Amino acid sequence: MSVLSGKVQTVLGLVDPDQLGRTMTHEHLVMSFECSYTAPPPGDEAVAENPFQMQHMHWLRQHPYSCRENLFLSQELSALRDELLAYRKAGGGTIVENTTTGIDRDLPALRQLAKDTGVHIIAGAGYYIDCTHTEATKKMSVEKLTDNIVSEVLHGTDGTDIRCGVIGEIGTGWPITESEKKVLRATAHAQSQLGCPVIIHPGRDPAAPAEIIRILQEAGGDISKTVMSHLDRTIFDEGELLEFANMGSYLEYDLFGTEMLNYPFNLKVDMPSDSQRVRTLAFLVKEGYEDKVLMAHDIHTKNRLTKFGGHGYSHILKNIVPKMLTRGITQHQVDKILIDNPKRWLTFK
Numbered sequence: 001m002s003v004l005s006g007k008v009q010t011v012l013g014l015v016d017p018d019q020l021g022r023t024m025t026h027e028h029l030v031m032s033f034e035c036s037y038t039a040p041p042p043g044d045e046a047v048a049e050n051p052f053q054m055q056h057m058h059w060l061r062q063h064p065y066s067c068r069e070n071l072f073l074s075q076e077l078s079a080l081r082d083e084l085l086a087y088r089k090a091g092g093g094t095i096v097e098n099t100t101t102g103i104d105r106d107l108p109a110l111r112q113l114a115k116d117t118g119v120h121i122i123a124g125a126g127y128y129i130d131c132t133h134t135e136a137t138k139k140m141s142v143e144k145l146t147d148n149i150v151s152e153v154l155h156g157t158d159g160t161d162i163r164c165g166v167i168g169e170i171g172t173g174w175p176i177t178e179s180e181k182k183v184l185r186a187t188a189h190a191q192s193q194l195g196c197p198v199i200i201h202p203g204r205d206p207a208a209p210a211e212i213i214r215i216l217q218e219a220g221g222d223i224s225k226t227v228m229s230h231l232d233r234t235i236f237d238e239g240e241l242l243e244f245a246n247m248g249s250y251l252e253y254d255l256f257g258t259e260m261l262n263y264p265f266n267l268k269v270d271m272p273s274d275s276q277r278v279r280t281l282a283f284l285v286k287e288g289y290e291d292k293v294l295m296a297h298d299i300h301t302k303n304r305l306t307k308f309g310g311h312g313y314s315h316i317l318k319n320i321v322p323k324m325l326t327r328g329i330t331q332h333q334v335d336k337i338l339i340d341n342p343k344r345w346l347t348f349k
């Protein structure tokens with residue numbers, strides 16, 4: 001039995017799982033998303049250069065990745081402090097910060113935010129998608145990648161003594177590249193050593209989540225302690241969703257607050273609205289998956305902060321939960337989704 005057993009590891013140290021309270025299992029506080037910059041539509045270049053004005057807010061919501069300045073959440077520490085204080089006031093307790101190697105994780109900043117606000121922050125170990133892997137990372141063996149991930153959890157990360165409490169978000173695209181497959185296998189090996197929670201970013205194809213689970217399973221991963229993120233933009237068919245749910249991972253709907261007409265990373269996808277997300281959650285609860293569902297906003301651009309007219313980190317607690325209660329999801333089930341399921345997932349075995 002390890003010292004981590006039965007505990008949750010935050011950036012300020014180990015805590016008892018009962019201390020977490022309401023938890024958003026997939027957010028970012030300090031990161032850069034420059035790897036996903038997408039050129040603006042022809043003719044919109046001037047707007048992209050001068051984004052944070054009232055008359056451009058709708059444009060920014062529709063084209064968040066087409067404005068470089070919007071991609072540096074790391075520049076907004078003061079606004080993030082205010083966001084976290086508001087999140088606590090709205091009844092939030094914990095945030096899982098999913099920034100991994102490749103998108104500018106900043107552990108000292110996370111520790112300071114946790115100290116300043118009293119929100120429990122849990123940091124993520126491991127690697128984001130292939131295009132952010134360095135040449136050195138791509139050359140690493142699965143064993144070396146495993147050692148690196150284990151060390152980020154046991155000893156500290158990025159030259160600090162601040163330890164990660166989950167592995168992920170582990171990034172994969174579609175098709176999954178060889179480098180991403182190695183990272184997935186290393187994730188499973190590290191998880192079987194540590195008994196820790198894992199969280200995965202799948203590629204944008206309905207077949208991606210199941211393929212990832214198969215790779216993790218073959219490498220000895222614990223699927224019952226694994227979260228599949230971003231299902232809101234990945235699996236749309238109810239039959240396919242139930243088939244995937246049967247594989248046993250947590251099912252995360254984590255793009256609450258994101259409503260856009262053209263999803264630039266896969267134009268075939270119609271990004272759902274928040275109302276459609278709530279409907280899918282009600283469906284999963286009705287089908288018996290209330291112990292598997294998780295929710296978050298996955299904030300990763302500036303325009304989603306309240307400072308810039310966005311919904312902020314309290315949107316689910318303030319706006320989505322009341323809507324869930326009008327759509328057949330009980331308060332007891334909401335508490336399972338926001339408190340009990342995250343607590344079970346985040347507790348080391």
Ligand SMILES: CCC(=O)NCCS(=O)(=O)O
Nearest residue numbers: 103201230233265298300
């Ligand atoms: C780093 C943030 C991230 O990967 N978010 C996922 C966005 S999306 O793929 O669901 O559009």
